[in-house]
Amino acid sequence: MTQLSDFSPWESKSVSPLTLITLDLDETVWPSESVLKKAEEVQFKWLQQRAPYLTAIHDLESLRTHRRLIREQYAEIAYDLTAVRATSLRLLLEEAGDSPDLAEEAIAVFLEARNWVTPYADVPPILEKLARTYRLASLTNGNADVQCTPLKAHFHFSLTPSIAGAAKPAPDMFRQALEQAGVEPHQAVHIGDHPECDVIAAQQVGMRAVWINRQETPWPADLPPPEATIKDFYELERWLLQEIDI
Ligand SMILES: [Mg+2]
Missing domain, CATH: 1.20.120.1600 (Four Helix Bundle (Hemerythrin (Met), subunit A))
Known part of the structure; x- marks a missing residue:
């Protein structure tokens, strides 16, 4: 019988690499x-x-x-x-x-x-690259429709509160994204700017989560610190490469 201790962290990562990236929209991919x-x-x-x-x-x-x-x-x-x-x-x-x-x-x-949004300059070139390797999904509490924006080509699917029946931080949108992509929570990472609605909420369904902090805002003292903090999508790309290298 296989013991839990037989698995090294490296092996478990190679068995289940990240395959789904979910992204918040407002203040994550564009200013709103x-x-x-x-x-x-x-x-x-x-x-x-x-x-x-x-x-x-x-x-x-x-x-x-x-x-x-x-x-x-x-x-x-x-x-x-x-x-x-x-x-x-x-x-x-x-x-x-x-x-x-x-x-x-x-x-x-x-x-x-x-939908007349202008993405942050770092977003389109990185999303274009990531979309070749990962499944990309947008999870927004707002009412922008990604399919009517300049980023439409990069997302495989998009969820909103009216589709999922609940807004973040409820688990519904995250769970629906995992189901739609056909992946387990540990194979997915969520990127967002809101400490509770994005980072903590994604972690609570078992996903990994990266906090995007473009404005150098302090992380709330009463919340457990995020696994990773990035200031733009160039740093997201570097973080993902690091994950693959492990
Ligand atoms: Mg946001």
């Missing part, structure tokens, strides 16, 4: 703040044309405040930011005296602009 702001502005301009009563009494800030309220009140959709946006807008349109049916089209306008 200015894109979100722009998408909200584009949507508001559209609303000014189509929903004059709503835009006479609301501005971007009051729409934001209402969304926060809806997210708190409607716990069953709080994980799905697009559903929260649609519900909030539908209610406000109706309340103002515009057609609530405009919400759907207004959300489509927002989502289109939400």
